[in-house]
Amino acid sequence: MTTVLQAQGLGKKYGRRWALSDCTLEVPAGRVVGLVGPNGAGKSTLLNLSVGMLTPTRGTIEVLGAPAGTNQQAKIGFVAQDTPTYARLNVADHLRLGARLNPAWDDAVAQQRIRHLGLDPKQRAGRLSGGQRAQLALTLGIAKRPELLILDEPVASLDPLARREFLQDLMEAVAEQELSVVLSSHLVSDVERSCDYLVVLVESRVQVSGEIDTLLATHYRLVGPRRDEKSLPAGQHVISASHTDRQSTFLIRTDQPILDPAWTVSQLNLEDLVLAYMGRSASPQENSRPVLEVQR
Numbered sequence: 001m002t003t004v005l006q007a008q009g010l011g012k013k014y015g016r017r018w019a020l021s022d023c024t025l026e027v028p029a030g031r032v033v034g035l036v037g038p039n040g041a042g043k044s045t046l047l048n049l050s051v052g053m054l055t056p057t058r059g060t061i062e063v064l065g066a067p068a069g070t071n072q073q074a075k076i077g078f079v080a081q082d083t084p085t086y087a088r089l090n091v092a093d094h095l096r097l098g099a100r101l102n103p104a105w106d107d108a109v110a111q112q113r114i115r116h117l118g119l120d121p122k123q124r125a126g127r128l129s130g131g132q133r134a135q136l137a138l139t140l141g142i143a144k145r146p147e148l149l150i151l152d153e154p155v156a157s158l159d160p161l162a163r164r165e166f167l168q169d170l171m172e173a174v175a176e177q178e179l180s181v182v183l184s185s186h187l188v189s190d191v192e193r194s195c196d197y198l199v200v201l202v203e204s205r206v207q208v209s210g211e212i213d214t215l216l217a218t219h220y221r222l223v224g225p226r227r228d229e230k231s232l233p234a235g236q237h238v239i240s241a242s243h244t245d246r247q248s249t250f251l252i253r254t255d256q257p258i259l260d261p262a263w264t265v266s267q268l269n270l271e272d273l274v275l276a277y278m279g280r281s282a283s284p285q286e287n288s289r290p291v292l293e294v295q296r
């Protein structure tokens with residue numbers, strides 16, 4: 001399997017309002033994918049569609065080679081944004097339930113994580129803190145040993161140390177088993193630390209997707225005398241532009257060497273890159289180039 005998630009013209013409508021519309025996306029297998037985008041971009045809607053919790057209004061979505069929601073439950077781990085647990089069941093009950101429902105359940109991993117987190121097996125989930133509940137839900141997701149683990153803002157409620165440890169656990173799980181991960185996050189630093197593939201979603205549209213190393217190696221900041229963006233060579237795709245009276249700054253994507261000596265050229269870090277693509281929604285009329293043209 002080369003693709004774990006494939007969406008084509010995918011849309012979801014609530015009443016008259018589109019939560020996601022015309023989303024086209026392909027996620028390769030064996031990656032840790034960071035799904036990033038502003039509030040309301042449609043990330044949770046996309047992830048819920050991918051596990052069959054929602055059904056598309058339009059378009060298609062395939063997960064692990066089959067339409068989303070069709071008999072894939074054993075192969076997919078999903079931790080929703082509100083990290084659902086059963087309030088009246090205790091921690092040990094959750095592990096027992098996990099073992100009962102999941103054929104590939106790894107009890108040693110589950111027990112070890114619970115011990116390491118210092119969670120009391122007899123504590124009811126309803127009495128855990130928000131962060132502890134998130135840790136319990138994440139433990140269930142990892143111990144299930146899925147082929148694909150989908151996490152909707154998994155670390156949002158964790159303290160910084162717990163966040164780092166969780167991402168470390170996740171990377172270990174990825175290294176040990178053939179696991180693909182898609183996680184949404186607002187924290188670019190966490191994406192940088194744990195993901196090797198990036199998808200930026202803005203207003204339902206994939207603005208850019210690709211291997212993070214490749215993206216970083218092909219994006220540049222050009223600063224130099226004021227220029228019109230139309231004067232740039234055809235292979236230099238402008239992601240954002242800003243001008244003063246005498247100076248222009250362009251964030252561009254290109255595979256080719258930048259030969260013009262008028263430019264001071266620097267590479268972007270991941271945060272610059274993400275923010276540049278997130279900013280493209282602010283002026284859609286200027287952003288007339290089709291999104292996929294800037295994908296590799």
Ligand SMILES: Nc1ncnc2c1ncn2[C@@H]1O[C@H](COP(=O)(O)OP(=O)(O)OP(=O)(O)O)[C@@H](O)[C@H]1O
Nearest residue numbers: 014018019020037038039040041042043044045046
């Ligand atoms: N159940 C619902 N009913 C009506 N509108 C909804 C519902 N769920 C989501 N929406 C709308 O769909 C759009 C996309 O929401 P979604 O939760 O997918 O975004 P998101 O990218 O996950 O945002 P955030 O980063 O804030 O979690 C938003 O405008 C939201 O208001």
